[in-house]
Amino acid sequence: MVSPNGTGERADRPLLEVIRVRKAFSGLMALVDVSLQVWPGQIKGLIGPNGAGKTTLFNLIAGLLRPTAGDIRFQGRSIVGLPPYRIVALGIARTFQNVRLFPGMTVLEHVLVGAHRIGRSGLLGAIFQTPRMRAEEARLRERAWALLERVGLAEWADRPAESLPLGLQRVLEVARALASSPRLLLLDEPGAGLNPSEKARLAALIQEVRRAGVTVLLVEHDMGLVMGLADEIAVLDYGVLIAEGPPEAIRRDPRVIAAYLGADEVADAA
Amino acid sequence: MGRVWRCWDGIGLAVGVLLVVLVGGLEAAHPLGLSLPRLTGGLLTLDLLIRAGIFTVVLVGLNLLMGYAGQVSLGQAAFYGMGAFCSAILTVRARALGIPSALSEAWWWPWAVMAVGAVGVGLLAYGIGRPVLRLRGHYLAMATLGLGIAVYILLRENLGLSHLNLTGGFDGIQGIPRLRLGGLVLWPAWRYFLLVWTFAFGAILMGRNVVRSRVGRALRAIHGSEMAAESVGVEAPHYKALIFALSAGLAALGGSLYAHFQTTVIPATFGFGPSLELVVMSAVGGMASIWGAPFGALAVLLVQEILRTRLHLLIPNAQGEFEAIAFGLILVLIMLFLPEGLTVGGLRWLRRRRLLFPGRI
Amino acid sequence: MSGLGLFRVVGRASAPAPVEGVEARARREEAIGRWGMGVAAAGIALVLILLGRRHGFGPTTYIQFALDGLRAGSIYALVALGFVLIYRVTGVINFAQGAFVMLGPMITATLYERPWLSPPPLRLAASAAAAVALTALLGVAVERLALYPARRASPLTRVIITVGVYLILQGAALLLWGPYAKVLPAFSTMALADRSFRIAGLLVKGQSLWIWGTTAATLAALALFFGRTTLGKAMRACAVNRLAAQLMGIPVDRMSTLAFGMAAALGAIGGIVLGPVTRATYDMGLDLGLKGFVAAVMGGLVRFPGAALGGLLLGVLENLWAGVTLAGFKDLFAFIVLILVLLARPTGFAGAAEEERA
Numbered sequence: 001m002v003s004p005n006g007t008g009e010r011a012d013r014p015l016l017e018v019i020r021v022r023k024a025f026s027g028l029m030a031l032v033d034v035s036l037q038v039w040p041g042q043i044k045g046l047i048g049p050n051g052a053g054k055t056t057l058f059n060l061i062a063g064l065l066r067p068t069a070g071d072i073r074f075q076g077r078s079i080v081g082l083p084p085y086r087i088v089a090l091g092i093a094r095t096f097q098n099v100r101l102f103p104g105m106t107v108l109e110h111v112l113v114g115a116h117r118i119g120r121s122g123l124l125g126a127i128f129q130t131p132r133m134r135a136e137e138a139r140l141r142e143r144a145w146a147l148l149e150r151v152g153l154a155e156w157a158d159r160p161a162e163s164l165p166l167g168l169q170r171v172l173e174v175a176r177a178l179a180s181s182p183r184l185l186l187l188d189e190p191g192a193g194l195n196p197s198e199k200a201r202l203a204a205l206i207q208e209v210r211r212a213g214v215t216v217l218l219v220e221h222d223m224g225l226v227m228g229l230a231d232e233i234a235v236l237d238y239g240v241l242i243a244e245g246p247p248e249a250i251r252r253d254p255r256v257i258a259a260y261l262g263a264d265e266v267a268d269a270a
Numbered sequence: 271m272g273r274v275w276r277c278w279d280g281i282g283l284a285v286g287v288l289l290v291v292l293v294g295g296l297e298a299a300h301p302l303g304l305s306l307p308r309l310t311g312g313l314l315t316l317d318l319l320i321r322a323g324i325f326t327v328v329l330v331g332l333n334l335l336m337g338y339a340g341q342v343s344l345g346q347a348a349f350y351g352m353g354a355f356c357s358a359i360l361t362v363r364a365r366a367l368g369i370p371s372a373l374s375e376a377w378w379w380p381w382a383v384m385a386v387g388a389v390g391v392g393l394l395a396y397g398i399g400r401p402v403l404r405l406r407g408h409y410l411a412m413a414t415l416g417l418g419i420a421v422y423i424l425l426r427e428n429l430g431l432s433h434l435n436l437t438g439g440f441d442g443i444q445g446i447p448r449l450r451l452g453g454l455v456l457w458p459a460w461r462y463f464l465l466v467w468t469f470a471f472g473a474i475l476m477g478r479n480v481v482r483s484r485v486g487r488a489l490r491a492i493h494g495s496e497m498a499a500e501s502v503g504v505e506a507p508h509y510k511a512l513i514f515a516l517s518a519g520l521a522a523l524g525g526s527l528y529a530h531f532q533t534t535v536i537p538a539t540f541g542f543g544p545s546l547e548l549v550v551m552s553a554v555g556g557m558a559s560i561w562g563a564p565f566g567a568l569a570v571l572l573v574q575e576i577l578r579t580r581l582h583l584l585i586p587n588a589q590g591e592f593e594a595i596a597f598g599l600i601l602v603l604i605m606l607f608l609p610e611g612l613t614v615g616g617l618r619w620l621r622r623r624r625l626l627f628p629g630r631i
Numbered sequence: 632m633s634g635l636g637l638f639r640v641v642g643r644a645s646a647p648a649p650v651e652g653v654e655a656r657a658r659r660e661e662a663i664g665r666w667g668m669g670v671a672a673a674g675i676a677l678v679l680i681l682l683g684r685r686h687g688f689g690p691t692t693y694i695q696f697a698l699d700g701l702r703a704g705s706i707y708a709l710v711a712l713g714f715v716l717i718y719r720v721t722g723v724i725n726f727a728q729g730a731f732v733m734l735g736p737m738i739t740a741t742l743y744e745r746p747w748l749s750p751p752p753l754r755l756a757a758s759a760a761a762a763v764a765l766t767a768l769l770g771v772a773v774e775r776l777a778l779y780p781a782r783r784a785s786p787l788t789r790v791i792i793t794v795g796v797y798l799i800l801q802g803a804a805l806l807l808w809g810p811y812a813k814v815l816p817a818f819s820t821m822a823l824a825d826r827s828f829r830i831a832g833l834l835v836k837g838q839s840l841w842i843w844g845t846t847a848a849t850l851a852a853l854a855l856f857f858g859r860t861t862l863g864k865a866m867r868a869c870a871v872n873r874l875a876a877q878l879m880g881i882p883v884d885r886m887s888t889l890a891f892g893m894a895a896a897l898g899a900i901g902g903i904v905l906g907p908v909t910r911a912t913y914d915m916g917l918d919l920g921l922k923g924f925v926a927a928v929m930g931g932l933v934r935f936p937g938a939a940l941g942g943l944l945l946g947v948l949e950n951l952w953a954g955v956t957l958a959g960f961k962d963l964f965a966f967i968v969l970i971l972v973l974l975a976r977p978t979g980f981a982g983a984a985e986e987e988r989a
Contacts, residue, residue, distance in 0.1 A: 062501060088503030096501075102494030104558075105487070112484075113491045117503040119484045123512055126483030127476050133483070140484070180503050342787050344794075401974050407786040408724040412924060413973050416966035419921070423966075427959040542917065546794060553791060595806065598798030602777050605792045609784065 013076060015040045015184055015215050016061070016092075021070035023056055023239075030056045031239045033070070038184065043206065043216040045230030045247075047223065049259065052236040054219045055097060058188050061217075062094045063087040074184070089117050093182035095173040097189045097219075101161040108157040110172055111144040114179030118143070144179065151175045151205060167198030174205060184215045191222045203229055227251065235259070279478055282561060283471060290467040293319065297460040316459040318575055320531055322567040323466035328524035329552055329563035330473040331517030336549075337557030338481060339513045340493030341403060342411040345418025346548045349391050349518040351425055351540025353525025356387035358443040358535045359436055377450040384526040392519030399511035406496075418545045425537040442536030449530045466527055470564065473520060477560040480516070489513055550601050556611025565613050573600065670975065675948055675968075682955035691832050696954040697947045702839045702908065703922075704946020705846035706732070709901035710923025711930065711938035712853065713894030718932060719870035720890035722786075723778060726793035728898055729920020730800035731766050733913065735899030736906035737804060738762035740813035751821050763899045769800075770895025774888045782887075797916070804913035812910035815903070825907065838907050845904045849897065850939060857935075866890065898923075918962065922949075925969040 014037035023031040031053045038044045048054050059065045061072055063084040072080050079087055093114075101110060119140055125133035148154040151171050156164060161172055170190050177185055187206070191199050199222070206229055210216055220226040226233060226247070233250045235243040237259040243250055250256055297306055297316055307315050328350055335341050360367070360383040364374035373379055402413050424430065425437045437443070449456045449465070456462050480486050488509045491499035500506050529535050547570070555566020577596055608615040683693065710732055717725045742758035743751075777796050781789055817825035819837035826837040856863040868876040869886045877883045902911065902919070909915070926945045930937025945965060953961035 064497065064501070083505075084497075084500040085503050085505045088501065093503075094501055096498065100495055100498035100501075102491045102498065105490055105494070109487055109490075113487045113499070113504065114502050116484065116488055116491075121484055123480065123485050123516060126480045126485050129479055137484070176502060336787070340787075342790070402970070405973055408718075408790060409928075409973055411787070411790050412724065412928070413970055415921070416925075416969040420963055420966045420970075423960065423963045427957060427963075430957065430960065432957075546798070549791060549794070594798045594802030596802075598795040598800075598802060601795030601798065602792050605784070605788050605795065606777070606780055609788055 014038060015042075015075060016217065017071075017073040018057070018061070019071040019073065021057070021060060021067045021072060023053075023060060023065065024068045029239050031060075031067075031236075034236070034239070034241045036234050036241060036244060038215060038217050040183075040215055041210070041213070042232060043210050043218060043230050045226040045233040046217065046219045046236065047221070047226055047233060047250075048236035050221075053239040054236055055188060056239075057236070058094070058186060058219055061087075062092065062186060085117075088180055088182075091181075091183035092186060093177035093180045093184075094186040095170070095177050095188055095190060097192060099166070099169045099173055101169060101172065103162060105161060106158050107153055107161050107164070107172055108141075108144055108148065110161050110176045111147055111179045112140055114176035115140050115143060117180050147175055147179055150208075151178075152201075167194050167201070170194065170198075170202060171205065174202075174209070178209065178214070182214060184217065185209060187216060187218045187220075189219055189221055191220060191225045199225060283475065286467075286471060286474075286564070290464065290471075294460050294464045297463070312579070313572065313575060316463050318571050320459065320463050320466050321528075322564065322571050323463070323470040324524045324527045324531065325548070325551060325567035325571070326470040326564045327466075327473045327527065328521045328548060329555065329567055330477040330560060331520030332548055332552045333555075333557050333560060333563055334477055334480060334489070335513050335517040336552060337559065337562070338486065338493060339489040339510060341510055341514065342407075343414045343514070343517070343545075344411050344549060345414040345416070345421070345545050346517070346521055347540045347542075347545035348418040348421035349395060349521035350525040350528070350544070350548075351421060351535075351537070352391045352394075353384075353387050353522025354529040354535045354540065355425060355437055355443070355525075356390070356522065357383050357526040357529040358446050360387075361447055362443050362445055363436065377452055380447065380449055380526075380530065384523065387526055388519045388523040391522035392515040395518030396511050396515035399514035400507060403507065403510040403514060415542070415545070419542055422537055422541040425540065437537065440537065442534060444534045446529050446533045446535065448533070462531060466531070469523070469527060473523075474560055474563065477563070481560060485509065485512070547597075550597060552611075553601060553604055554612055556613040556615060558610065559613045562611050562613045566611065569612060570600075573597075675952070679948075679951050679955055683951075686955060688955070692954070693951065695833055696951045698833060698835065698839075700947035700950025701943060702836075702842050702946065703905075703950065704926075704943040705842050706901040706905045706919060706942075707922050707926040707945050708939040708942025709846060709849060709897050710919055711926035711942045712850075712935060713897040714924055714927040715930070715932060715935055715938045716870075716890050716894045716897070718927075720866060720873075721774075721778070721782075721887040722873075723789050723793065724924070725891070725894065726790060726920070727773060727796040727800060728894060728923060729916030729918070730797050730804075731770060731895040731898030731916070732902040732905075732919045732923075733804060733911065733916035734766045734769065734800065735759075735762050735902030736815055736911035737808055737813055737913070738765055738899075739903050739906065740815050740911065741808070743815070751816075755816070755818070755821070759903050762903060763896050766899035767892040767896040770891040770893075771888050773895075774891035778891075779884070779887070797920075801913055801916060808913060810913065812912045813906075814910055815906035817907040818904075836908075838904075842904045842908075845900060849900055853935065862889075922965045925965045925972075928969060929972055 016038040018034060018036045020033045020035050021031055022029070022033055034053070034057060036044075036046075046054055046057070056065065060067050061079075063079065063082050063086070067080060071078050074087075074090055074092060077090070079090065079092075082090075102113065105113070119136055121130075121133040121136050124130075125136075145154065145157070148157055151174065153168065153172060153175060156168065161169065164172060174185075174187070174190070190202055190206075194202065203225060206216060206218070218226060218230060230247060232245065233243075233247055234241060235250060235253075235256050237255075242255045242259060243253045245253070293306060293316075296304065296309075306319075307313075328346065332343065332346050335343055357380065360369070361374065361380050364379075365371065398417070402417070403410065405413050426440060428435055428437050428439050432439075449462070454461075456465050481490075488499065488504045491502070491504055492506050492509060496506050525540075528539075551566040551570045552562065553566070554569050555562030555564070573596065604611065610618070679693075710728055713728050713731070714725065717723055717728075739755070739758045739762040742761055743755050746754075748754040748757055773796050777792050778789060781792055784792075814823065816822055817836075817838050818841045819826050828835045828837070857867050858864075865876070865881045866886050866889065868879065868881055869883055873883055876886075898920075902915075905919075922945060923942065926942035927938045929941030929945060930939070932938075945968065948968070949961065949964045952964040
């Protein structure tokens with residue numbers, strides 16, 4: 001099958017497969033038998049009205065929630081039931097819709113924590129300051145600096161992360177996620193609360209990330225951002241996948257228009 | 271933290287070592303008939319400074335656990351007691367336990383016991399920590415408290431094996447030998463003082479190294495948000511148990527040092543009250559700083575000493591327990607007005623007043 | 632809400648919210664609590680019977696143990712209710728709860744010792760009432776002075792503050808009354824010696840009846856308060872959802888203060904009726920406070936009936952345990968149960984997932 005990532009490249013199997021996943025919260029169905037694939041090298045968009053189940057699906061993939069039924073496979077391997085840190089170790093990194101930075105830690109330290117899975121040294125290495133630990137630390141710091149240069153945060157490196165403006169905090173979250181050298185990057189509404197210039201900068205960063213060979217799954221509310229970035233878009237409404245395809249097709253899809261238009265009528269009536 | 275802080279660590283260590291050497295020399299030689307109590311109006315004694323050093327070792331662990339990893343322990347005295355009783359039992363009751371005297375009489379035997387005790391208690395704590403540290407906030411506080419009391423009761427009740435009389439019940443164990451280095455007995459007190467503060471500075475250095483390592487970053491991330499830390503790849507359950515184990519090992523080490531200092535151990539020293547005392551010291555010094563450990567220990571011991579020596583002037587039949595009120599008051603006031611403790615909170619205050627270096631803390 | 636552009640959706644936001652309600656979570660926690668309690672109870676019963684056979688205990692002995700245990704259990708229940716009340720309304724585990732239990736009998740005995748009212752029974756009743764009122768006032772003062780200023784601090788900070796409050800109160804008691812025990816007369820005889828009844832081979836002390844009666848009356852009064860009065864309903868609203876209660880115009884801060892006052896009164900009542908059975912000393916609060924907490928945890932920490940039941944069960948089981956093992960191990964029991972019950976819950980109360988979705 002031809003991978004719909006816009007490059008015409010062939011891939012024999014999807015990187016991430018969500019297979020008939022269902023999630024119920026005390027009887028309420030948040031997701032109903034959702035299936036979708038993310039192909040290597042793609043930027044895949046996931047959109048839908050508020051409460052459609054986007055973030056729920058996201059948390060299922062990242063291991064914060066467990067599906068009621070169905071399977072989630074990464075590189076052919078089921079990741080259901082794994083704790084979040086094991087999923088990171090397999091090569092899936094994420095950002096958060098409401099930025100989750102660590103209070104009191106600097107920008108550089110955030111990237112270093114993000115690189116946690118790259119390191120090996122443990123408690124004894126730290127206590128006795130072994131040469132191996134020092135060498136690893138130096139290597140990690142070098143990597144972290146390089147990453148900060150690339151995303152344009154180098155000048156902020158020693159600042160406490162909470163002192164950054166929101167736009168840069170989101171960039172930092174992306175940098176922290178990239179520090180673990182993921183194969184798949186999950187972005188949860190990265191554009192929320194950003195002004196247009198910050199958004200443009202973020203879009204450029206996401207493009208660059210993809211060029212570096214990282215696959216991206218992008219949950220986004222801002223249609224403009226998704227339409228411009230994604231190779232393929234999936235649409236959720238009331239927990240059901242109602243459409244999937246390239247942006248132009250999605251824009252014209254009557255079910256998608258109905259889902260959003262219906263909502264708009266409600267909004268106008270209110 | 272910034273570079274400024276790093277060099278302050280070095281300065282702190284240098285000043286600390288210098289002070290300890292000066293005090294040790296003073297007490298060893300008594301030049302011109304001077305002594306520490308005479309110079310400080312009877313307030314500072316070697317005894318107090320030795321106990322402060324021992325508590326520093328314990329508190330470095332507790333600060334790593336509570337201040338950096340954000341996990342509460344209201345039962346830390348249990349591990350302190352385990353270390354103390356481990357040393358006491360394996361030195362005093364060595365013959366009854368069938369340990370050949372060639373081993374138990376050797377000068378290195380108590381040191382070996384100390385090391386094995388600290389490592390053993392650390393491993394035990396890791397095992398306990400994996401399930402118990404799943405609890406958060408109040409629940410963790412209460413579980414560790416229950417653990418502490420359970421250990422205290424076991425020590426008091428001879429571990430339930432009264433026929434062996436291992437812990438000596440209420441009366442504990444007397445006649446614990448002094449430590450020796452080859453032929454050199456680490457006593458009089460000034461020698462032990464130097465030893466204890468060597469351990470204390472070792473612990474501080476170690477704590478500093480841990481904080482600034484990959485492990486330390488993982489711990490601080492867990493403190494910030496466990497969920498976010500796990501989502502960036504930190505195995506939170508492992509690291510929480512690991513730091514719990516380290517703090518327990520340090521507490522056990524402190525306990526061993528205490529046993530060889532006091533030469534007598536009783537279970538009451540390791541009950542609920544002492545666990546709280548450790549938390550008070552940690553809070554007073556500042557949980558989220560390694561340097562809070564020596565300052566917290568010294569400050570609290572000094573307050574206790576002042577209460578003990580001066581309080582009866584105010585209240586005629588006052589007893590040692592009267593400290594409780596002052597203790598509680600200090601705790602509440604510090605938590606309300608200086609929740610970061612004396613070191614971090616104090617430095618910040620000084621900086622705000624522009625009394626100290628203008629750099630970052 | 633900027634940047635939603637063409638696809639601004641308002642109506643959907645509140646439709647099928649995939650967020651677990653507080654109600655549902657509380658219900659699940661309660662279920663887990665009950666499950667943990669059941670497993671623990673079964674295991675303990677087995678151990679008790681096995682150990683008891685060594686002593687050759689018959690059924691009557693067991694029933695006698697259980698009956699005596701019910702006495703301490705009633706007190707645990709009252710203390711546990713105080714814990715739950717404060718926890719639900721303010722989110723604080725109040726370590727100082729034990730101090731209130733100690734203050735009840737200490738103040739009562741101090742007042743009773745002075746001949747300020749001639750018929751002793753009347754004097755005792757008046758002293759007890761005054762002690763409960765004073766302790767309740769103290770509870771209010773504690774909340775206002777120590778916890779209200781720290782209402783935005785972390786749970787750890789607030790736990791440590793209540794620990795400090797406990798130390799202050801216990802120290803103050805030592806300062807006022809010294810290390811000596813205060814003795815209250817048994818309520819039915821007004822003397823140190825109590826009357827006891829023998830029913831079907833079982834020995835029941837007069838004071839036990841007073842304890843059970845008082846506990847039952849207090850529970851009934853609480854049920855009426857929460858079920859029938861506006862104030863009680865407002866308080867329950869705070870316990871269910873603080874924010875919503877605030878939005879409904881309920882003065883949440885005042886409810887917190889009231890919760891502390893009520894919890895202190897509950898503790899004092901428990902301490903007073905227990906007074907004639909165990910001598911009251913300045914340091915009796917720690918033990919009773921901790922066991923009250925264990926009882927509250929056994930009941931799930933959020934439900935009032937659960938807490939009361941947990942208290943009674945803990946009292947009974949603990950006394951059975953003390954009967955078949957060494958006397959010195961009596962106190963060990965509660966803490967083993969505490970750790971077991973806590974561990975029986977998979978992730979404590981707030982799992983990682985809830986944190987993110989909220």
